[in-house]
Amino acid sequence: MLCKSCLKNPASIKFTEVVDGKAIQHYLCPECYKALQETPSGFSFSVPSPTLHESATDKTDASAEKNKLARCPGCGAMASQLLESAEAGCPTCFTTFGREINTLLEGLQLGAVHRGKIFKCDDERLRYSKHMQEKRVLLRQMIQEENYEEAARLRDEIARMEAEAQASTIPG
Amino acid sequence: MPLHPLTKSIPRWVTVPQNISEPVVLCQCVLARNLAGFNFPGRCHEEERRVVESRILNVLEKIFPHSEGRYYSASDLDVNMMRFLAERRIAPYEFLGAHGTRGIYVAKEQSLTIVVNMTDHLQFRVVSSGEPLSRLWETVDALDTQFGSLLDYAYHEQLGYLTSSLRLVGTGLKFSVLLHLPAIAMLGETPRITGLLQPKRLSFRGLVLGEPRPLPAAPAQGSGSLAAEIEPVSFQSMYLDTLGTLQTEAEQTIGNLFLLNSQDTLGVSEGECLFQIEQAVSTLVREEEQARERLLGSQRVALMDRIGRALGIARSARLLGMREALMLASMIRLAAAMGLVTGCNRNALNLALLECQQAHLQILRGIPPEPMALAPERARMFRALFAGTEMN
Numbered sequence: 001m002l003c004k005s006c007l008k009n010p011a012s013i014k015f016t017e018v019v020d021g022k023a024i025q026h027y028l029c030p031e032c033y034k035a036l037q038e039t040p041s042g043f044s045f046s047v048p049s050p051t052l053h054e055s056a057t058d059k060t061d062a063s064a065e066k067n068k069l070a071r072c073p074g075c076g077a078m079a080s081q082l083l084e085s086a087e088a089g090c091p092t093c094f095t096t097f098g099r100e101i102n103t104l105l106e107g108l109q110l111g112a113v114h115r116g117k118i119f120k121c122d123d124e125r126l127r128y129s130k131h132m133q134e135k136r137v138l139l140r141q142m143i144q145e146e147n148y149e150e151a152a153r154l155r156d157e158i159a160r161m162e163a164e165a166q167a168s169t170i171p172g
Numbered sequence: 173m174p175l176h177p178l179t180k181s182i183p184r185w186v187t188v189p190q191n192i193s194e195p196v197v198l199c200q201c202v203l204a205r206n207l208a209g210f211n212f213p214g215r216c217h218e219e220e221r222r223v224v225e226s227r228i229l230n231v232l233e234k235i236f237p238h239s240e241g242r243y244y245s246a247s248d249l250d251v252n253m254m255r256f257l258a259e260r261r262i263a264p265y266e267f268l269g270a271h272g273t274r275g276i277y278v279a280k281e282q283s284l285t286i287v288v289n290m291t292d293h294l295q296f297r298v299v300s301s302g303e304p305l306s307r308l309w310e311t312v313d314a315l316d317t318q319f320g321s322l323l324d325y326a327y328h329e330q331l332g333y334l335t336s337s338l339r340l341v342g343t344g345l346k347f348s349v350l351l352h353l354p355a356i357a358m359l360g361e362t363p364r365i366t367g368l369l370q371p372k373r374l375s376f377r378g379l380v381l382g383e384p385r386p387l388p389a390a391p392a393q394g395s396g397s398l399a400a401e402i403e404p405v406s407f408q409s410m411y412l413d414t415l416g417t418l419q420t421e422a423e424q425t426i427g428n429l430f431l432l433n434s435q436d437t438l439g440v441s442e443g444e445c446l447f448q449i450e451q452a453v454s455t456l457v458r459e460e461e462q463a464r465e466r467l468l469g470s471q472r473v474a475l476m477d478r479i480g481r482a483l484g485i486a487r488s489a490r491l492l493g494m495r496e497a498l499m500l501a502s503m504i505r506l507a508a509a510m511g512l513v514t515g516c517n518r519n520a521l522n523l524a525l526l527e528c529q530q531a532h533l534q535i536l537r538g539i540p541p542e543p544m545a546l547a548p549e550r551a552r553m554f555r556a557l558f559a560g561t562e563m564n
Contacts, residue, residue, distance in 0.1 A: 030421060075215040086338045089215035091208065091326040094334055104338050105331075110373060111439015114332025116343035117313070119325050121208075129208035129324045136209070136220070155219075162223055166230060 005032040072096045074137055092133070132161065176253055177242070179535055183260055183282040186522040188301040194509040194518075195460045196453065197350040197429065197525070198301045200261065201308035202414055203316055204292040204335045204344040208324040212336040213270070213289045221273040224293050231322045232277055232286070235315075241279035243288075246270075252541075255531035258411045261299045265383075265411035265418055266290055284311065291336045291414070292344075294319065301522075305347055305450055309442065312345075332438065339415055342438030346414060347449045350379075351456055354428035354506045355463035362422045362430075365459060374452050375433045378425025380418055381494055382407035401493050402543040408494040408530035427498030427525075428506075432456065464510060479507040479563065486558045491544075492551040497528045504558060515560035524557055 005028055070079045074092025082088060082097055086104055094101055105112060135158050142151035185198045206212055207227065210220055229243060246267075249257070257263040262285050263276055274289035287295040296315055298308045326334040332342040340346065356365055369376045383406055410426075411418050416433055434449050467475055482503035485496075492500075501524040507513040508521060526532060528550050533539045539549045 075211040087336050090211035091334050108338055109438035110436040114342045115441045119327040121324055125324050132209040
């Protein structure tokens, strides 16, 4: 298969671009892929870009742009960062940006469902983990809102709970 | 300055038994896990990183109470030592670029390592050479089960184990095999082999020198310097990373070394992934053996000439660049595997691959980080390693 950009060299890199929530796969040669990485504004293919549908898709583009600015409540990562790097910031990203992540996974992975080893964890431990995650999200919010008194209280509470967990859940 | 404890022993993959299939240089099994309730390391506050590290260290103490292994915090390792670990395959390349509280547990014989707070909270890594891939997976799997009984992993019912990179989500498991395939390369069969592996969704790639930056152009001939072509210091290492960004086209590899990597982590089980890569390794080994027979049958004189030249240079050069050293090591390795030379064992060949790299030369031999200081030492090392090697 030839590189879709220069139409000269053999394509050896599969590059997935997500546009309006849809994964578009480009097959590029290493030179064009490097050029894409070095160009801040992205990549321009020699294929003419669509013009007829532009006005009809303006609205969708605006909503997609708005979606890209959405932030994960868990870690503060933006959808655009996730789409650009194919990297999540925390477990909460997987629920916050479920649609974007599924689209990216379609291009990156063979399937959409885990078929490997299953992690077994009792309900109590699961509840504890969720509770701690909520506390940490709250702590981050308090710091952002400059509510340092509440942040300090939460920080101490988290540290105390951590110490208790270390002593109780880990045998020995 | 006293030598770091990690420099005092040689990794087990170097001192491999002689009877294993020669084209396989080393195998690596990597498993990524994250703790539930925390952001992934890239988005963790320093305080959270410390808590994660302390939890993991606590578990390490329970699992390996009398271990001869040791945990090294990144703050105790300088950049050069981190490069040394990356050159040895003890740490992945990403460990150098990560930040904040992080560290690495290195078990005895340097074949098992646990990287803490790099791109994921936990990365179990087993590197070996004399064992089947299934044994590596068994080791990692058992360790993962032990950790999982004491720690809560970030896990999603549909997506499996959650990782920072979406390329690892699901099983979190990657296999990589470093192969030496000189006959395939010399006969120009690399594109055919790449095509053969493409439908299996495995990546077959080449190695690059140094970090992911283009190698500057060599000085033009007649530039006034008689010195052999020596690369800048940062291009005198061979690193492996977890996701394969430090790899290149198979045709552009160095020293006839190739990397076969598993790709999918979602939609496949660990067993399926293992089966696919084991099958592909068998195919590659068989193809290489057949290519060697063809090479010997049709181009014996040319092959002997190349080996003779390589041996001559290895035994008498005064300056050796990294690329040239790898090419010489490749020809001598091929000759030893085909029984065309005597007085050269596999340990010496693996040592040549490992210790010709810049951080190894700097740390083990006290050489300053300058190209024209490293090149004579590399040449001296090759002269010593291959002094007793003779052509049959």
